[in-house]
Ligand SMILES: Nc1ncnc2c1ncn2[C@@H]1O[C@H](COP(=O)(O)OP(=O)(O)O)[C@@H](O)[C@H]1O
């Protein structure tokens with residue numbers, strides 16, 4: 001048996017914004033009783049810390065320092081992820097559109113990614129981990145037992161985001177959201193360091209027009225085919 005086989009199993013779910021990664025990762029983790037890593041929340045919190053400290057978003061050295069020193073804590077309350085930055089709850093602050101865009105810029109800096117790499121790997125514990133992000137299957141957990149690359153058309157992703165924000169009482173323009181999604185796709189896919197891309201051994205799933213339950217069922221079928229939860 002190789003060393004990889006001794007490590008807890010990882011299910012990597014990567015894809016662009018609004019493809020449903022977070023939703024599916026959470027449902028899957030609940031179903032399997034696995035730990036959950038929302039790696040985007042880590043980049044978002046680093047971006048928020050940088051914005052709070054008024055760090056210039058082009059100053060790579062200062063941003064890497066922010067990432068290294070990042071005092072972030074995750075907790076789960078009523079099955080919702082809560083995020084704390086220096087002890088202050090920032091769960092909804094990190095979802096603001098200006099933080100999303102800043103996260104995408106901050107995440108393009110190799111030294112920032114390097115500073116956050118081990119923290120992400122530390123989430124890998126028994127009985128297993130579901131990890132959601134952009135480079136889970138390519139860089140952070142290249143030996144993941146299951147790799148899913150979840151996509152959906154940009155218009156549908158913008159519509160989903162609009163419905164989500166409107167549901168939270170935030171008034172948004174669908175056109176602006178579509179522009180933001182396209183800008184973020186371009187940043188995330190075209191950067192040098194760990195760009196958003198499907199790993200060679202990832203299974204690609206297009207969720208356009210497929211409801212959440214149906215996507216979950218497809219993912220569960222793949223997962224149960226490759227790992228047996230509860231059997232380390
Ligand atoms: N297959 C789907 N069909 C319709 N809506 C979806 C689907 N998957 C996710 N959503 C909704 O789209 C929004 C964005 O999903 P989310 O999981 O946050 O995406 P991501 O983590 O990829 O950015 C949420 O409101 C979620 O409920």
Ligand SMILES: Nc1ccn([C@H]2C[C@H](O)[C@@H](COP(=O)(O)OP(=O)(O)O)O2)c(=O)n1
Pocket residue numbers: 016017018019022039040041043044100103104107108132133134135136184188
């Ligand atoms: N593993 C990751 C996760 C997120 N990022 C960056 C790129 C994304 O635009 C931002 C925010 O990620 P997040 O997954 O929270 O974004 P969405 O919920 O999909 O809109 O962080 C990354 O570069 N690598």
